[in-house]
Amino acid sequence: MRTQLLRTAIGLTAAITTAIIAAVALAAPAFACGGLVGENGTIQLDRTTTLAAYHDGVEHYVTSFEFSGEGEQVGSIVPLPGIPTTVERGGDWTLQRLEREVRPPILTAGAKSAAAAPTASDAQVILQTKIDALDITILKGGGTEVGKWATDHGFLLTPDTPAVLDYYSQRSPIFMAARFDAAAARARGQNAGDGTPIHLTIPLDRPWVPLRILALGRDATSIVKADVFLLTDRRPQLFSADAGVEVERSEPASDLLLADLRADKGMEWMPSEQWLTFLTIDTPAGNLNHDLAASVNPARQPSAVDAGITTADVLNSLSIAGGSDGLALVLVTSAAAALLALIAGSQITWRRRVFYR
Amino acid sequence: MATAGVLPVRSRRLRVALVAGALTIALAVSAFVLIRPTSANAETPLGPGDTTITLTVRHSHFSPDHLVVRSGTLVRFVIRNDDPIGHEFIIGDDGVHRRHETGTEPVHPPRSGEVSIAAGTTAETTFRFTGTTASGTVVYACHLPGHFRYGMSGTVDVVPN
Numbered sequence: 001m002r003t004q005l006l007r008t009a010i011g012l013t014a015a016i017t018t019a020i021i022a023a024v025a026l027a028a029p030a031f032a033c034g035g036l037v038g039e040n041g042t043i044q045l046d047r048t049t050t051l052a053a054y055h056d057g058v059e060h061y062v063t064s065f066e067f068s069g070e071g072e073q074v075g076s077i078v079p080l081p082g083i084p085t086t087v088e089r090g091g092d093w094t095l096q097r098l099e100r101e102v103r104p105p106i107l108t109a110g111a112k113s114a115a116a117a118p119t120a121s122d123a124q125v126i127l128q129t130k131i132d133a134l135d136i137t138i139l140k141g142g143g144t145e146v147g148k149w150a151t152d153h154g155f156l157l158t159p160d161t162p163a164v165l166d167y168y169s170q171r172s173p174i175f176m177a178a179r180f181d182a183a184a185a186r187a188r189g190q191n192a193g194d195g196t197p198i199h200l201t202i203p204l205d206r207p208w209v210p211l212r213i214l215a216l217g218r219d220a221t222s223i224v225k226a227d228v229f230l231l232t233d234r235r236p237q238l239f240s241a242d243a244g245v246e247v248e249r250s251e252p253a254s255d256l257l258l259a260d261l262r263a264d265k266g267m268e269w270m271p272s273e274q275w276l277t278f279l280t281i282d283t284p285a286g287n288l289n290h291d292l293a294a295s296v297n298p299a300r301q302p303s304a305v306d307a308g309i310t311t312a313d314v315l316n317s318l319s320i321a322g323g324s325d326g327l328a329l330v331l332v333t334s335a336a337a338a339l340l341a342l343i344a345g346s347q348i349t350w351r352r353r354v355f356y357r
Numbered sequence: 358m359a360t361a362g363v364l365p366v367r368s369r370r371l372r373v374a375l376v377a378g379a380l381t382i383a384l385a386v387s388a389f390v391l392i393r394p395t396s397a398n399a400e401t402p403l404g405p406g407d408t409t410i411t412l413t414v415r416h417s418h419f420s421p422d423h424l425v426v427r428s429g430t431l432v433r434f435v436i437r438n439d440d441p442i443g444h445e446f447i448i449g450d451d452g453v454h455r456r457h458e459t460g461t462e463p464v465h466p467p468r469s470g471e472v473s474i475a476a477g478t479t480a481e482t483t484f485r486f487t488g489t490t491a492s493g494t495v496v497y498a499c500h501l502p503g504h505f506r507y508g509m510s511g512t513v514d515v516v517p518n
Contacts, residue, residue: 143441144439144440144441144477145441146441147440147441147442147476148441148476148477150441151441151442151443151476157441157442158503158507159417159442159499159501159503159504159507159509160417160507161441161442162415162416162417162440162441162442163416163417165441166416217503219506
């Protein structure tokens with residue numbers, strides 16, 4: 001356990017160092033992204049449910065957009081870790097079944113998640129499709145480009161959106177914009193509370209779950225509540241930098257659960273063995289500033305970069321440690337320590353190398 | 358015996374380590390110099406003659422977010438909006454800000470101390486620091502829904518001429 005913590009700390013330190021150097025060399029801006037946007041900003045989600053299932057190098061991301069009954073058009077922008085090969089209507093059962101697995105006595109409202117729609121100028125449209133009353137566009141671009149596409153297409157973006165889009169586009173320039181057409185939903189006979197599950201299939205070398213997006217457009221004190229389910233080929237190592245993200249369950253998925261999920265639309269790929277991790281998020285929006293990194297490779301720690309640790313985080317922590325003079329002291333001390341470590345390392349051995357990520 | 362011109366392996370590695378260490382120190386010092394807040398320009402009083410200051414907007418925040426102006430100065434504010442969303446620049450006393458925070462005018466026509474800035478564009482307005490703003494602190498802000506609460510504001514310290 002101690003070794004694992006130590007390795008995580010070392011991995012984090014390495015990532016943070018890289019981030020500082022990159023910031024100096026590139027002077028890159030910081031970015032961010034995602035959340036629910038209503039025409040008047042009043043749409044609020046009670047709870048969001050998401051499944052990120054990772055099997056054979058493919059992430060199956062299932063979330064649900066629920067018709068609130070308010071407004072004519074609402075939409076959302078969701079950061080994606082890669083370009084999806086398919087975007088299709090998910091089965092109606094998957095998210096409900098997962099909720100039932102962890103909350104068997106009461107079937108509370110299932111998945112909710114939706115946010116505003118966009119339009120863009122220089123953002124590249126990768127894919128467009130319509131699922132029920134949802135117009136879905138997969139975009140590729142930086143935060144500014146995707147934000148411009150969104151505003152050009154009528155999305156009303158909250159003031160925190162530019163920072164969030166930039167935050168995510170630094171790690172993955174892929175976004176899903178979904179516009180919910182309330183009139184179309186009514187024409188289809190959908191009632192308030194009816195959800196439209198969306199299933200994205202995304203080839204990835206490691207799973208990654210955006211969480212900060214859930215705080216988009218919310219007051220810092222409003223409470224974000226979300227359920228996140230992970231299904232992986234083996235027990236994952238997880239890393240989240242925020243309080244209020246708790247692992248409630250971590251266990252082999254039961255045969256019954258997997259069989260039930262496999263029976264749902266688009267879930268035939270579900271293997272016979274999976275590890276189930278259930279996380280809850282219950283925290284003020286102002287505290288939800290990062291994402292969830294995961295590793296299913298026993299030899300590889302979850303990435304601090306995947307968790308959304310930024311240069312600003314590092315500088316803030318250094319500033320907290322001692323103001324600007326303290327920052328100088330810490331930097332110079334760190335450099336001196338690095339020098340000593342390098343010298344010592346050169347004297348001791350060059351043969352033994354340990355990679356923590 | 359080592360061949361002339363070729364350092365023993367351990368010495369070579371030590372030199373590489375020293376160079377790497379020196380580079381690390383240089384990077385650290387550079388980082389501090391580059392990242393350290395440079396508020397000197399913002400703290401230099403503008404005026405007393407007519408003057409121009411350029412503000413940038415990024416991530417729904419003004420930069421700089423603090424200025425010092427000599428009383429009586431006519432300041433031309435040039436505001437560059439780098440965000441993909443629209444903003445506005447409103448400067449004035451408490452009454453002006455109260456009116457805009459609760460107002461419904463979506464776009465402001467050009468008038469002293471008030472201007473709308475569309476996404477990715479630059480706009481300008483002028484404001485003279487006289488009368489009730491002759492001394493003390495004057496606030497500039499964006500009053501589009503949620504923007505002020507998000508922290509999109511700055512202050513001007515007005516000092517005697």
